[in-house]
Amino acid sequence: MKLELTGGKLLTHEEYRAMGYKCGLEIHQQLNTEKKLFCHCPVGLVYKEPDAKILRHMRPTLSELGEYDGTALMEFKTRKEVIYQLFRDNTCTYEMDDTPPFPVNQQAIDIAIEIALLFNCSVVDEVHVVRKQYLDGSIPAGFQRTAVIGLDGWIPYKDRKIRIMMLTLEEDACREVSDIGHTITFTTDRLSTPLVEVITCPDIESPHEIQEINWLLAEVLRSSGKVRRGIGTVREDVNVSIKGGTRVEIKGVPKIGLHTALTHNEALRQRNLLEVKDMLNRKGLQKREDFGFRRSDVTDKADWKKFIPTLPDGVFRVMALVSRGIEEAINYPLQQGTDIASEIGGRVRVVACLDRMPNFMHSKAEKGNFVPVETWERLNKELKTEKEDTVILVWGSQKDTETALTEIEDRIAELAKGIPNETRQSLGNGVTDFERILPGPNRMYPDTDSSPTKITAERIQRIKDNLPPNPFTIMAYCDEQKIPRKITEKILKKGLGSLFYSTVKKSPLKPMTVAVFIAEKLPQLRREGHAIENGNYLWVEELLCSLEKDVLPHISALTAAARAYLSGKAATPAEAVRAAYHEDTPEEAIRSEIKLIAAKNEIASIVDRNKKTRAIMKLLKDKFGSFTATDKIAGTIDTLINTK
Numbered sequence: 001m002k003l004e005l006t007g008g009k010l011l012t013h014e015e016y017r018a019m020g021y022k023c024g025l026e027i028h029q030q031l032n033t034e035k036k037l038f039c040h041c042p043v044g045l046v047y048k049e050p051d052a053k054i055l056r057h058m059r060p061t062l063s064e065l066g067e068y069d070g071t072a073l074m075e076f077k078t079r080k081e082v083i084y085q086l087f088r089d090n091t092c093t094y095e096m097d098d099t100p101p102f103p104v105n106q107q108a109i110d111i112a113i114e115i116a117l118l119f120n121c122s123v124v125d126e127v128h129v130v131r132k133q134y135l136d137g138s139i140p141a142g143f144q145r146t147a148v149i150g151l152d153g154w155i156p157y158k159d160r161k162i163r164i165m166m167l168t169l170e171e172d173a174c175r176e177v178s179d180i181g182h183t184i185t186f187t188t189d190r191l192s193t194p195l196v197e198v199i200t201c202p203d204i205e206s207p208h209e210i211q212e213i214n215w216l217l218a219e220v221l222r223s224s225g226k227v228r229r230g231i232g233t234v235r236e237d238v239n240v241s242i243k244g245g246t247r248v249e250i251k252g253v254p255k256i257g258l259h260t261a262l263t264h265n266e267a268l269r270q271r272n273l274l275e276v277k278d279m280l281n282r283k284g285l286q287k288r289e290d291f292g293f294r295r296s297d298v299t300d301k302a303d304w305k306k307f308i309p310t311l312p313d314g315v316f317r318v319m320a321l322v323s324r325g326i327e328e329a330i331n332y333p334l335q336q337g338t339d340i341a342s343e344i345g346g347r348v349r350v351v352a353c354l355d356r357m358p359n360f361m362h363s364k365a366e367k368g369n370f371v372p373v374e375t376w377e378r379l380n381k382e383l384k385t386e387k388e389d390t391v392i393l394v395w396g397s398q399k400d401t402e403t404a405l406t407e408i409e410d411r412i413a414e415l416a417k418g419i420p421n422e423t424r425q426s427l428g429n430g431v432t433d434f435e436r437i438l439p440g441p442n443r444m445y446p447d448t449d450s451s452p453t454k455i456t457a458e459r460i461q462r463i464k465d466n467l468p469p470n471p472f473t474i475m476a477y478c479d480e481q482k483i484p485r486k487i488t489e490k491i492l493k494k495g496l497g498s499l500f501y502s503t504v505k506k507s508p509l510k511p512m513t514v515a516v517f518i519a520e521k522l523p524q525l526r527r528e529g530h531a532i533e534n535g536n537y538l539w540v541e542e543l544l545c546s547l548e549k550d551v552l553p554h555i556s557a558l559t560a561a562a563r564a565y566l567s568g569k570a571a572t573p574a575e576a577v578r579a580a581y582h583e584d585t586p587e588e589a590i591r592s593e594i595k596l597i598a599a600k601n602e603i604a605s606i607v608d609r610n611k612k613t614r615a616i617m618k619l620l621k622d623k624f625g626s627f628t629a630t631d632k633i634a635g636t637i638d639t640l641i642n643t644k
C-alpha cells in the first residue's frame, strides 16, 4: 500500500481494522506537589543563566544477565558529551547522582493513588522503587526511579473499555536545551519533578478514535485537580503496530491534534516496510551477506566541495558503500514525503551525529540529486558496479563516516527482516523520523537505595472517601439532564467538573443554568478583565446557591451579580445576587409589564431580537425608572420573547 492509494487522506475505521492497526498511549503527567520526588528541592522551572555547568560522558554497563542493552550500545556509539546546567535553588546532590535518594515524597504517592483510583486501577500493597535505564543523558544517574502504583484499570469508551495496563509514579528527566553534533545540553530544573505515567493497552482501533480517547484520559487526570497545567506538564508517547508489524513508539507528541496523522502515517510506514521486505525477499535478499556490501574511500575521486553543500569544514572523508539489490527499494515511499532513503538518513543523523542535512546521497536518487551524472558514472566505473548495485556516499570525519557506514549497512540489512524496533520522533507535520532503538525488556532493576512504602487499606479508604467525581460520572449526569455535550466538554476542559458537580447538587437552579454559567459566563467574565483565580471558585458556588428557589431570570442576572461581586460593588456573592434580582420590584410586575409592552404594535413588528429587546427595555425604564441590573430585565425579556 503506497501513499498514492490514500492520497494523504485517512482510511476508514474498517480499513484500519483490516490492517490490524493497534495503538496505545503513554501519558506522562506532572503532579502539583511542592517538592521533588526524591529530594526536598522545590518544583518549578527557571529561565535564567545557570549557576554552574557539569560535563559528563555516558558509558554502558553490562546488565545482570551479562548483556548490553541495544539502546545503551546505540547511545555509546554516538560518543556524546553531556552538559548539565545547574541552578542553586532547585538542584541538589541527589539529582546529580552524588547522594542517594531521600525518602519518597508521600504527597506524590497520595496523588498517584487518587489518580489510580479514578482510572479504576487496583492499588498495590507496597510501593517498590525500581530503576529504569536511561542512557540518552537526560538523567544524570543513567536511570530513572519509578514505582508501580496501580494496575488493571479502565475507562469506558463507546460500548467497550480502554484498559489501563499500569500507572506508575516516577521522576521527570531533564529538559533538553540543544543537541548539536557530539554535544548535548540539558537543564536540570525539571529533573526529578514527580509525574504519573498512565499506560493503556493497545485498545485504540483506528486513528479516528485516538483524539477522543486521549481527551478522555486527560480529563481523568485533570479531574483530580492535583496535576500541573501548562506547556510541558503533559507529554505523550504513542505506540503503534499493524498486523505483521512491530510496536513502534512515537515519542514526545507535542499536540493532541497530531495523533491522528502520526499514527495513520506510522501504520502506512509499517505496511510499506513490509512490502519492501517481501520485494527484497523475492529477490533472494534475506541476510546481511546477501547485500554484498563493499566500502571504498573516494575522498580524492572528485572535487566534492563543488557538489556537496554539507561537507564539514577542515579535514573530511567521503566514503562510498556499494549495496546489491536495493535499487527499487531505496526510493520506496513510506510516509507522506518520506522514503527508505529518509530512514537511512535518520539513522545516520542520530547515531553518527551527522546532523547537517543532507547527510548522504545515493546513485538511484530520483530528485534532488546534487552529484552530477558524470561523477556517478565515473564512480560506478571505479567501483566496478553492476546494474542492480546502488552507490551510497557519506561524508564527515573518519570516525563519523565509519559509524555512518555501519549504521547504513545495518539499516539496509533490516529491510529484509521487516520493521525495526525503534522509537521515533514527531517532526511536527504528522511525519516521524528515527530517534533511537527501542530499549530491551531488561532495562528495569530494583533500586537498592529506597525502601518499600506499605500502602495501608486505611490510606486507600481515606483517599477513596475524598475522591472527586470522574469525568464519566459528570458526563453521564449531564447527558441525563440533557445538557449539550459541547457545554459538558467545555466544563471538563477547563477543569471545572468538580465545581459543577458539587454546585449542581446544592443549587436550586436548573442544572442547565449552572452548566451554562460555568461553561460560558465564567470565561466571559475573565475576558472582560475580572480577576478569576484558577482553583479558587468558592464564590461561584456561593453565588449559584444563594437563591432560595428557582426563579427567573437566571443567566444574565447571575452574570450581573458576579460582575458586581468581582468589581467590589457587593460585599458577598449572596448580596450581589439579592441586588441583581431586584427585590424592590416584584418579578411578576416586571413580567406582566413586559408582556403588555411586547403586545404593542410598534414592538411586535420588530423582527430583530436584539432591537426588540432594546425597545422593550427603553419602555420599561420609563415605567420603573432605573434598574439595579438591566441584565436581569434583558434576560427576562429574552426568555419571554423566546417562549412565545
Ligand SMILES: [Zn+2]
Pocket (backbone or CB within 6 Å): 036, 039, 040, 041, 090, 091, 092, 093, 094, 095
Ligand atoms: Zn534536589
